[in-house]
Amino acid sequence: MVWRGALLLAVAVCSGTADAGPFTKKSSQGEWTRSRVDRGWVLPKGWLSVGLAVEHKNSTSYRGSDGGLRAQPDGMLWQHSKLWLELHQGFSDRVTLYGRLPYVRSSLQPATGNQITTIAVGDAHAGIVMQSLGGAAWDTAVSADLKLPSGVEWPEGTGGPANTSSFLTGTGITNLGLYVHALARVPGVASAMARVGYVRKFPGVVGYVTATDGFGNGIINPGDEWVADTELRLSAASFASVAVVGTVRRLGTAVIGINGDGERLTTPVRHSAGTWVDAGVEVSVEPSAHWAVELGAAVDRYGGDSRPFAHLGLEEFSPQPGVQWSSRLVSRW
């Protein structure tokens, strides 16, 4: 899928935004807004955007149960990367549909021993953004994001914390996030965005919860999540902007369990709840309406215990501390 997306993108690159075939400019397409700070969350009607985004994080520390940062043993390095294939489509003047599929690379270089690396498809996202009320100086929107359990949910070998030989690329469960967005702007100069959302994580039987002395699998209810994002973006030129971003996530307590002779036996996962705060910067350059390049960096400033699901590599449940670099190349027509 990723390669197909890359091929499509390559075709787009070769064709630019050609006048024939799949990249035909249509009269029904909405007007493109040149300045990033003047845009809302939706693509103009009829626009299709294909993006390749890369996220990479190196981590040499962890957070303990008190949230404090502690160094990993010398030589230990956790690397987590995602290559996202992203499709956004301007379904109507006010609605954008999207799908995002990650290819995940997780790698751990232990203090001693060989590096452990897993590369596989992760959990896909699909969603809808509906821009509701708005004006020249402000906009509001609501959105829904569905995270789908398309990733790998089986550890290799026994998969216990002391016996890690691979990492997971998916949580095995479905998330549904609902968000409210608000934006204020000084046209052509700056915009400020805020987003607040609630993510419901549906419990399910997953491959990485197993009975200690049996051969069966068990259930996980990872606990729901609150999310708040902010972004302050300044227009540096008509084709470039700079933003500072901040994110706050509050995770609930995860519960795992297996079936028994009667009632299902469930146990909370210690320290799985917590609050994480990230901050970062982003630079966006758009040489034309059809191309965009973004570069960014973010770092966690506060967090909960990063260990409960670390041995599985599940960053969604237990994000590891460190600087995350990101870049994105977008072609749209």
Next chain:
Amino acid sequence: MVAVFAMLWALAVANAGGGYDHNHPDVRWNTLETAHFFIHWPESTRPPDDPHWFTTEFSAGQLARIAEEAYPKICGQFDYYLDEKVHVVVYDQDSGWEGNGFAIAEYDWTGFAARWGPVYRQRGRAEFLEDVFVHEFAHIVSLKAYLPWSEGTTGFQVGGLSEDEEWLKRWGFSPRPPLNADLGVDLTVSAHAPFWWAEGGAEYWSEQAGTNEWGSSRDAFLRMTVAEGRVLDLAEWTTRMDKTGFDGERGYNHGYAFGLWLREKLGNDAMTAMAATSRERWRWSWDTIVEKTTGRSMEELYASWRRHLNQHYGAQVDAIRAEGVVAGRELALVEPAWERNDDAWQALEPKTRDERMDGASAYQELSRYSPDGAYVAWFDQGLNVREIAPNEWGAIGGSYMDDDDAVARKEWSKKTVSEGWAAHSRVSWSPDSRSLVAVGPEDFGRSSGLARFAMDHGLTFNADGYNWSQLVVGTLDSSGSRLTVDWRAVPNTLRAVEAAWSPSGDEIAFVRYGDGTHNLWSVGVDGSRPTQLTAFADGTQIQGLSYVDDGSGLLLSLFHSHQQDLWFFHLETRTFHRLTDTPHTETDPVVGPDGLAWFSSDADGVYNVYTLDPASGEVQKKTNLLGGSYGPDPVVGGHLLYTAFTGHGFRVMGVAADSLLSRTVDYPGICRVEACDDSAAFLAQQPEAVDARGQSEPYSAWRSTMPVSGWPVLRTTDKNVEVGASFFWGDYVEKHYLEGEVTFGKDNLVSLTYWNQQFWPSLNLGYMRYSYKGHYGYGEDADGLASTSEMSVVDLKFEQVSDDLWAYASYVASDVLWMGAGVDASRYAFRDNGDGTRFVPFTVHAGVGAYIDWTPWGDATDDQWINPRGGRRVYADYNRRWTAVVDPELAGAIYDDGQVMDRYGFHQITGSYTEYLPVTWWGLWDRGTLQLDIEGGWISRNVMGWDEFMAGGRHPYHWGNGTIGNNVQFSGYEGYSLTGETMLIANAAYRFPLTRNMNWKSGPVYTDSMYLQLFGSVGNLWSYRVEGDSHIEGYSVVPDAGTGRVRREIPFKDYASKNSPVGEPHYALSDIGAELRVRSFIWNDFDWDSFLRIAYGFQRTAGYGDVNADLVQSSVARDAATELSGEVEPATLRVYLGIGTGW
């Protein structure tokens, strides 16, 4: 009739490249680019003297001009100018597209033939290219201008399915007796516009562009529709999907008339303004768009328009009646009840009366009596030839046959020959009245009983992809007790349109089609001496061909330079002589027995029959009709047959000689009376055109690809969700196209199918990867007794992936016979605890096979979709297959039915036969159908379970593999629960209507009919079994060497051991059930059919794994002699409900 298929996503034309069932690799496509269009036009690569050589160069050049002229006129109306260029495809390689076109706005794509079909009478214009192009381009612009959503995704699909009783238990229901319910829903949400606006609008906007007109034919059509109370109501005119007879054209006609009336009534262009209103945002109902645009409710406007129609056409009818109506009666042996119009007729429901008047065809037309008055030929569901004197018809002689006179009916049947193959082109009789010439298909076989059977039943093989028209001569023999006609094709007459038999008897003049133009040819009756008489290359159309008595020339109607008049063609000098020069349309001339030229003309606003005396120039009006006429057929004795416009179809009418009007009229433009313009100069006029050959380039599929479009899909299965999209991407001539679907979720699907249609067969290459995450409960039964309920359940989760590759070549041998051959390969793998990212391969499969499918339909009534009737389907396939078990954890082998399975090959044959018998039992239900099916399959050896045949009820929304195609066979049993290497199933079903023509619109859903079906199945699937002494190896039971064996079960002699619980041998399984079918449409144009099926299987069943489908597999085996599960599925009432899923 221009049947326009707009807004359709999946095109029927996608059967093969270039718009026809057959590919034409001997055709070169060219592309003519203009400022706003690409015109793709075909030309044969054969030598120009090849019978199948053709070109569309002239048509393409004309289209280039017409299209650019239309661009500002159509776009300007909407103030919506297209940035994208529109691709116009000319479909002229074969027959079948005449008079048809389509437009798919979001694909920037329109296509049509270069010529009218024989049925253009409802609109009455011969200016086909201009007419159809501007109509279709109006679709393109209007259906872009109205779109509230993106052109890339004009809709989306949401669906879900909950299967088995497990989902009921999840919600806390445990019904007793057990209830097994599969509930599915499939909802398409789309941008939408009603039939009347989409099609009537295209008519209206093309008039506003100056290329269309509300002429005499449209007026006659609507006048008779009003007179017979057949105007479509507010619900009916929203959808084209259930329309039959004239109702399809009524949608075009009414929408056009409504648009004109709106403009007159409101003083503004409301029809056009609705597009802008629709574009603002998606709306549930189009009526709200009408109300917002006009300020008046749809109901109010419609009621006002109906009053206007009644008043306007009532006045027209009153005026004609005041003059005195001179009209015929329908040509029928039994007096039509609507003409008798007695109390019994009046007591019938209006819908019933309408349906009876409609009959089986709206096109009963174009009669021709033999010169001696002994035979008549006319069209009604094909060509009919009857030995009957004119005065034996009630319409002329005054007396009719009794409806219940079976003897007379049988006698008339013996004197009648009916042939379904004939094109609706007026026939011509030989001077001795013993032969006639008609137009038939190129693939013609009537030389023997076998050839006749093969042609009538589609058992022919069209090897070159061409089935053009040609002349066919029929020789009558009435010497026996039954009239017979010996038919033979006339060589050298391909693409013949209409013919006239010379008075000398040895020559036939005919009109031949080529590149949007007609030309005159002559040929000997035996096909010798083919001679081209004219050399038009300018879009000229010729029709109504008839020899004058002395054989010196032909009377005909010539459409040239936007004008249709009567002409005489002198054969010796090969010159035309104009007979009329009028702004009216003179059509279908024929030389009558009296030597006069009989023709139809709309000179007074209504198409009436006239005669022209070529010597004196005197014109007499012969009829004074309420509707209109064409195809006059003067008969010996002075009687007249003609084809009439009625509200229920075109009908052949008869008028006795003494009832004809015969009023001399002052007819302007008679060249015998007043000098006409220079004929030669007129005929030399050439339409402006672009030099298509000089300006075109070879077609490039790569440079002519469509915009990619897709439909988002969201599916749920129990608590899981999959999201993705289906998409389609091809080139405009459909040489290549790619379609597929990608969904992600718990299950991931990537399906890609590539079609190549550059060669004689269509090639299909596909790949599908489907991964499925599932979990089931493994029940550990402590006491080992299946009969006790205690059990501890362990959840087991797994992921299965299948990769399938296939390559198939398919070929359409005839309209109803198609076949294919190909290869396929599959790989199955699993991963679960401890596997990480690695899938562990389980099996690899490969096969090579071929299939043949013969589906001749005998009945094409309007209910064919919900109630297939009067035909049969025969299907057979053969596969040579190989399977290898490759799971390293199993050491590359498994046991199945007592035998080791590692690598093996086998033969597989399946076949099915379905007969749809029209049966009306005890007169209780009209349109009842008895459906009989038999399905069988045979696999040559013992194979692993996955290779065996599988049967059991399946919901239509369920996707996945399965061998049972018919939806009612064994629906009393769990899906896929019955397996074996031998399969024999027989099924009988009786289907009848509960209610028809409902015309019930609720929100976006229009419901047409409901049928009830009662059914039952009997049969079984047999496998292999272990007999004699056996022992356990691993989890499997295997025979002891020497004292045990594995043998194949013999159908009905052996019981099916796999599905038989202990002590209950099943020699045959049986079930019964009932199904309610509901035929509906949603958003005007999308099928949205629903059903409720209840079935009951009489036997308890056993089998492998989770037999009772509670998602818990018991660890207990059925008995010591097998590894089959100890679970038993009780006899259970099974309920299948599908909302919008089809059946």
